[in-house]
Amino acid sequence: METNELLETVKSLLQACHLDGWEITLASSRTLTVEVKEQKVDTFKCAEPVGVSIRVLKNGGMGFSFTTSITPDDLARMVENALVGAGAQTPDEHHAFPAPEPCPEIPGLFDEGLASVPEEQKLGQAMELERLVLAADPRVQKVRKCAYGESTVESRIVNSRGVDARYRGTSVSASASAIAEENGQSQMGWDFDFATHFADLSVAQVAARAAAKATGLLGATKIPTMRCPAVLDSYVATEILEVLAPAFLAENVQKGKSLLAGRRGESIVSPLLRIRDDGTLPGGMGTAPFDAEGVPKRNTVLVDGGVLQGYLYDTLRAAKDGVVSTGNAARSGIKSPPHMGVSNFFIENGTVPFDGLLAGIDRGILITDVMGMHTANSISGDFSVGAAGFLVEEGKVTVPVKGIAIAGNILELFRSVEQVGNDLRFYGTVGAPSLRIAALAVSGD
Numbered sequence: 292m293e294t295n296e297l298l299e300t301v302k303s304l305l306q307a308c309h310l311d312g313w314e315i316t317l318a319s320s321r322t323l324t325v326e327v328k329e330q331k332v333d334t335f336k337c338a339e340p341v342g343v344s345i346r347v348l349k350n351g352g353m354g355f356s357f358t359t360s361i362t363p364d365d366l367a368r369m370v371e372n373a374l375v376g377a378g379a380q381t382p383d384e385h386h387a388f389p390a391p392e393p394c395p396e397i398p399g400l401f402d403e404g405l406a407s408v409p410e411e412q413k414l415g416q417a418m419e420l421e422r423l424v425l426a427a428d429p430r431v432q433k434v435r436k437c438a439y440g441e442s443t444v445e446s447r448i449v450n451s452r453g454v455d456a457r458y459r460g461t462s463v464s465a466s467a468s469a470i471a472e473e474n475g476q477s478q479m480g481w482d483f484d485f486a487t488h489f490a491d492l493s494v495a496q497v498a499a500r501a502a503a504k505a506t507g508l509l510g511a512t513k514i515p516t517m518r519c520p521a522v523l524d525s526y527v528a529t530e531i532l533e534v535l536a537p538a539f540l541a542e543n544v545q546k547g548k549s550l551l552a553g554r555r556g557e558s559i560v561s562p563l564l565r566i567r568d569d570g571t572l573p574g575g576m577g578t579a580p581f582d583a584e585g586v587p588k589r590n591t592v593l594v595d596g597g598v599l600q601g602y603l604y605d606t607l608r609a610a611k612d613g614v615v616s617t618g619n620a621a622r623s624g625i626k627s628p629p630h631m632g633v634s635n636f637f638i639e640n641g642t643v644p645f646d647g648l649l650a651g652i653d654r655g656i657l658i659t660d661v662m663g664m665h666t667a668n669s670i671s672g673d674f675s676v677g678a679a680g681f682l683v684e685e686g687k688v689t690v691p692v693k694g695i696a697i698a699g700n701i702l703e704l705f706r707s708v709e710q711v712g713n714d715l716r717f718y719g720t721v722g723a724p725s726l727r728i729a730a731l732a733v734s735g736d
Contacts, residue, residue, distance in 0.1 A: 297361055298449060301343060304370045305451075312348035312388045314450040314584070318625045321443045323410075326436055327417040334438075342625035347373045351382025355628040385610035388450040394580040394587045395571050402461040402488040405443065413439055413489075416465060420494040424469045427502035430509065435468035435479065441489075448585035456585040462576070463492045471505035478511070480504025485576055485717075504659070508679060511693035514735040520655035521697075521731035522648045522683065525716040527658045528723035532566075532638060534667045534674065535701050536721060539568070539593050540619070540631040541608035550672045550702065551599060558597045560705035563641070566594035568603055570618055570634030577636075577720035583620040583629035591617045597706075605631050637722035641711025648710055648727045655683040656733055658697065672701040678733075696734040704728060 294317060305313040319341040326334035343366075344357035354377030358369040421437040441463045448456045466483035482500035486492045523531070543549040551559065560566075570588025572578050581587055584606055592600055604612070605620035608631065621632030649657070658680040667674035675698035681688045705726075712725035 294447070297343060298447070300363070301345065301366055301370075302449070304367060305345065305347065308347070308349075308370065308374060310347050310349050310451070312451045314346040314388050314448065314454075316344045316446065316448050316583075316625065318342055318344075318444070318446045320445070323413065323439075323441045325414055325417045325439045327414070327421050327438075328434070328436075330418055330421065332414060340625070343369070344625050344628070345369060345373050346388075346628060347377050348386055348388065349374065349377045351384055351386060352377035352380035353383070353386045354378070354380065357626050359625070383607075385607055387606060387610060388452050389454060389584050389586045389606045389616065391453045391455070391585075392587050394456060397571055397573070397578060397580055399487055399573060400461070400578065400580075401459045402463075405441065405461050405463070405489050408489050413441070416492065416494055420465055420467050420498055423495055423498035424467050424502055427469075427498055428471065428506050430471045430473050430506050431469050431502050432472050433470040435470055437467045438465065440464045448581070448583075450585060454585040456581045458579055458581065460579060461487055463487075463489050465492055465494050465497050467497050467501040469498075469501040469505040471502070471509055473509045476509060476511075478505050478508040480506070480508075483718075485719075487574060507659075507681075508691045508693065511679065511691035513694045514656075514682060514692050514733075516733065516735045517654075518730055518732050520652045520683075521728040521733070522652075522655070522657045523726045523728065524657065524659045524680075525712070525714055525723055525725050526718060527661050527678075528638065528726045529716070529718045529721050530661055530664045531667075531674075531701055531704065532636070532723050533721045534664060534669050535672070535705075536633050536636050537669050538672075539603050539633070539636075541602045541604045541612065542631045544602050545608060545611060548670050550670060551602070554599050555601060557599055559599050559702055560594060560597045561708035562597035563708055563711050564594060564597055564705060565592065565639040566637070567592045567639065568617070568619065568633050568636045572635040575635035575720070576717060577634040579634075582616075582618040582634075583622040584616075586616045586618045586620065588618040588634055591619075603631065603633065605629065633720060635717065635720055635722070637715065637717065638711070638724060638726075640713055640715040640724050643710045643712050643727075645712055645714055645725055648712055648725055649683055649688065650686045652683045652686055656692070656695075656731070657681040657683050657688055661697070667701070672703075674698060674701060692735075694735065697731060698734070699732065704731070707731075 710727035
């Protein structure tokens, strides 16, 4: 069944149900994952899932269902299941589907040439990555994993109010985990790269960074407990910011599960910080013309000069607050209904070069890794995690350190930011530059 025929078939089934509103999402994708070990293919996975999902609104209840089979019987069963779901839900007067709006023109989302790149060349990316990791430093003796991945996605969202949004996107990625060994000690370093076009993927950069991270921590020692100035590199700053991200989602704010509830207009972090969510960011991992409901993605400033400006919304949560959706409905795939999520969520770049962040620190710490940040309490903002990094003495990185821990509150930590680096980097859909913290409690020996 062709896409248009499938759409019309499902639309006819829905229109016969006398609903208050409906939405159809069609999606197809092609994913490829390659992992190599010792210059041999260890994993090769290719999938081409296709599916359709619907949401139906009846008497204030919103029902959802999906199918990956497009036979007439299965499509009819999908509609029946969605109707049952709508009837079983507690009615909510704010349930609705969005009206059509113009979507932004975002160039570069689709690599027309990706499908024509031979699979041997894609395998070669993973092979070359492993070779470069092992060649980067003689102390790198092993590679735990080197991988290449790609995804091609096509989706279309149509609803009863006139939305008809279409999107095609591609993404490619590479990642490596290097293990360095010296004097009986081993350390692991991981890195990755992401691009929308095959030609823009740099396995050389991934290899160099993974090897440098692994070798950099060799010979790490323990240090005594101290309270000192600290620099969080972009990876650690991003890990901490990611814990704060759910606090900006209106769903959590309205349910009282956000430490930012009721604080719009308040100064919540350092005045040096500007935080935004930009679904239109060129080259971003979360960039698309529209969200999971067909609402145009937007560039939303959430924190400006340290002051909370607002929250992120989908259609339902925006209706509850009497505001406009920010285009932050997301979904994990055709098998799940839309939920709230960030697009490209980040702290804006600063102006201070990395060496400038270290300058003037007589004795402090550079944190390059944290362990267990996912265990932090996203509602209170409290965290206590293991960490590793380097001692900073007289403005210079000196010796690697391990076996330390840092604890505190995320907002308090971000309030003590006294310099913002100019090295913004995204790790997935969340990003940050390196940050200098005025004082941080570091637990050691």
